[in-house]
Amino acid sequence: MSILVTGATGTVGSLIVQRLRDANAEVKALVRHPGKISFPAGVTEVAGDLADVASMRAALSSVRTLFLLNAVTPDEITQALIALNLAREAGVERIVYLSVIHADRYTNVPHFTGKHTVERMIESLDMAATILRPAYFMQNERMVQQVIENYGVYPMPIGSAGVAMIDVRDIADLAVGELLRRDRAPDRLPRVTLDLVGPDRLTGPSAAEVWSTALGREVKYGGDDTAAFEAQMASFGPGWLAYDMRLMMEGIQQHGMRGADGAVDRLEAMLGRPLRRYVDFVGETAANAKPD
Structure with a gap:
C-alpha cells in the first residue's frame, strides 16, 4: 500500500514526494501530465485530475494514505470534496x-472559506486526518x-497586525512527519488540527527592514493599499484570483496571521529542531540572486 501525493509537482508537493522517498515510503505522485518533471527513483507517476472522477478512482486504488493539496482555483471546493468522498x-x-x-x-475570502468547508466535511464525517493550517508562505516573497x-519597495500589503510566515520546507517536513505517522500506525489515529506558523511576527515595515539589511540598501514598505495590490495582480493574472488575494490581504491587515498559543513550541518539538526564520530565508534568497 502506498501514499498518494496530490499537487506533487508544486512547491510543497514536490518537497513532500522527495522527503517521503528519503524515508523509504512507497509513493504515488498524482500528475495531470506525466513526464513533466523528474521524480526521485521509486516514485510512481499516476495520471489524473482532481476533477476527473474516473481518474481519481484509479489513482486511489491500492492507496493507504492520502496527502490532499488543492490549488486555488474556482472549483477548489468541488475538487476537494470529490477527492475525499x-x-x-x-x-x-x-x-x-x-x-x-x-x-x-x-x-469572506473565497479560498479560505472553501478550505474551511473541506475541514467541516472531515470533522462531520469523523475522518482520520491531520488538518494542516499554514500561514503565509515565505516563498511567496519570491514573486515580488x-x-x-x-x-x-516591499509591496505586499500585510499591514501591522503581525504575520507568522512559515518556510515551505518546514511545511513539507511537518506534513511528511504526519503522513508517515499515520501510514505506519497499526490503526486509524485521532483527528488533529495544527496551525503551521513561523517563529517571527512580521509586519510590512519589519519585513521591509529585513530586506534592507539583506540587500545593504533601503527598502521601504509600500503601504496598505489593497486596491492597488489587486490592480497589479490583475495585470498579469485572472481577476477573480486578484480579488481573492486582495480580500486575503485585507483579512491579514485586520486579523493578522498568528498561531495559537504554544504553536511554535509544538511544531519545533515535532521537528526536533527550530523553525526556519524569515531573516534567514531572506538572506538566503538575496544571496542566491546575486551574480557570481
Whole structure:
C-alpha cells in the first residue's frame, strides 16, 4: 500500500514526494501530465485530475494514505470534496489535508472559506486526518523579489497586525512527519488540527527592514493599499484570483496571521529542531540572486 501525493509537482508537493522517498515510503505522485518533471527513483507517476472522477478512482486504488493539496482555483471546493468522498469509497482512512490558517475567520475570502468547508466535511464525517493550517508562505516573497530589489519597495500589503510566515520546507517536513505517522500506525489515529506558523511576527515595515539589511540598501514598505495590490495582480493574472488575494490581504491587515498559543513550541518539538526564520530565508534568497 502506498501514499498518494496530490499537487506533487508544486512547491510543497514536490518537497513532500522527495522527503517521503528519503524515508523509504512507497509513493504515488498524482500528475495531470506525466513526464513533466523528474521524480526521485521509486516514485510512481499516476495520471489524473482532481476533477476527473474516473481518474481519481484509479489513482486511489491500492492507496493507504492520502496527502490532499488543492490549488486555488474556482472549483477548489468541488475538487476537494470529490477527492475525499472517493477516498472514503476506496477505504482510505489516513489523510493529511493542507488547509490554511484562520480558515474559519476569514469568512469572506473565497479560498479560505472553501478550505474551511473541506475541514467541516472531515470533522462531520469523523475522518482520520491531520488538518494542516499554514500561514503565509515565505516563498511567496519570491514573486515580488524583483520589485524589492529593483525599486526598493516591499509591496505586499500585510499591514501591522503581525504575520507568522512559515518556510515551505518546514511545511513539507511537518506534513511528511504526519503522513508517515499515520501510514505506519497499526490503526486509524485521532483527528488533529495544527496551525503551521513561523517563529517571527512580521509586519510590512519589519519585513521591509529585513530586506534592507539583506540587500545593504533601503527598502521601504509600500503601504496598505489593497486596491492597488489587486490592480497589479490583475495585470498579469485572472481577476477573480486578484480579488481573492486582495480580500486575503485585507483579512491579514485586520486579523493578522498568528498561531495559537504554544504553536511554535509544538511544531519545533515535532521537528526536533527550530523553525526556519524569515531573516534567514531572506538572506538566503538575496544571496542566491546575486551574480557570481
